[in-house]
Amino acid sequence: MNHLNFKTSPNELNNKVILVTGAGAGIGRQAAITFAQLGAEVILLGKTTKKLEAVYDEIVNAGYKEPSIIPLDMKGATVKNYQDMASTILSEYGKLDGLLNNASTLGALSPLEHVDEGTFDDVMKVNFKATFYLTQALIPVLKKSPCASVVFTSSSVGKKGRAFWGAYGFSKFATEGLMQTMADEFENTSIRTNCINPGATKTSMRSKAYPSEDVSKLATPEQLMPSYVYLMADESKSVNGQSLDVQPK
């Protein structure tokens, strides 16, 4: 058995507190609902409050544990915002067992000669810099968990450079580097750190990148969930410093 065909038990994530960034849409939305379905208390962080509230309603209406909502635009958020958020999570929950760094922005795909400073700064801020400071602020809270999992979201274009993917591709290479640094620094501790590469998945980000493709051939966020759950479950506690491609075969 590996992460692609991980069979979950109904209470796989019971007693776990898991924060998901970009929880209002796409893969993050599905991950938050799936984690809640398996018994986790989820903290939904994202830019658009309405979308977070819709996910909150879905979770509560399904009878899963009540989630929390953190509306935050990672483009404008400061280190202080993340520190305040971490203090609130510590006082409300006492620990954090899982952090799925999933929020990202695509920016504009273009030749390198046309990458403009505004797009470059926005993409690096949301996908990399803010993701780092959010994670950094949460380290003391992750340390309170007996078995914590930090997952960063990568991409194929962050493993091998691809023409026209510019700032988004750079941000994903940086994410892989951050993951490796953190995994090495926390090796042999209760915190493990890995990357997940969802691969081509039917979401609004994908349709922005490939507006005219046949979406019926794409994996759905739901199909990726065994790997996402695997990385959050104690089953993966010895997995550290890995970058997992999770496209279903």
Ligand SMILES: NC(=O)c1ccc[n+]([C@@H]2O[C@H](COP(=O)([O-])OP(=O)(O)OC[C@H]3O[C@@H](n4cnc5c(N)ncnc54)[C@H](OP(=O)(O)O)[C@@H]3O)[C@@H](O)[C@H]2O)c1
């Ligand atoms: N879909 C694919 O084919 C694919 C392939 C490889 C990697 N990925 C990666 O998988 C992850 C999820 O992507 P997805 O396809 O699910 O994308 P998506 O549908 O566009 O969802 C992205 C999420 O990130 C949130 N977000 C964007 N900017 C934000 C900001 N400034 N502050 C806070 N939240 C922000 C969005 O919130 P709002 O909706 O409120 O804007 C949304 O919830 C990303 O890291 C992406 O790079 C996706």
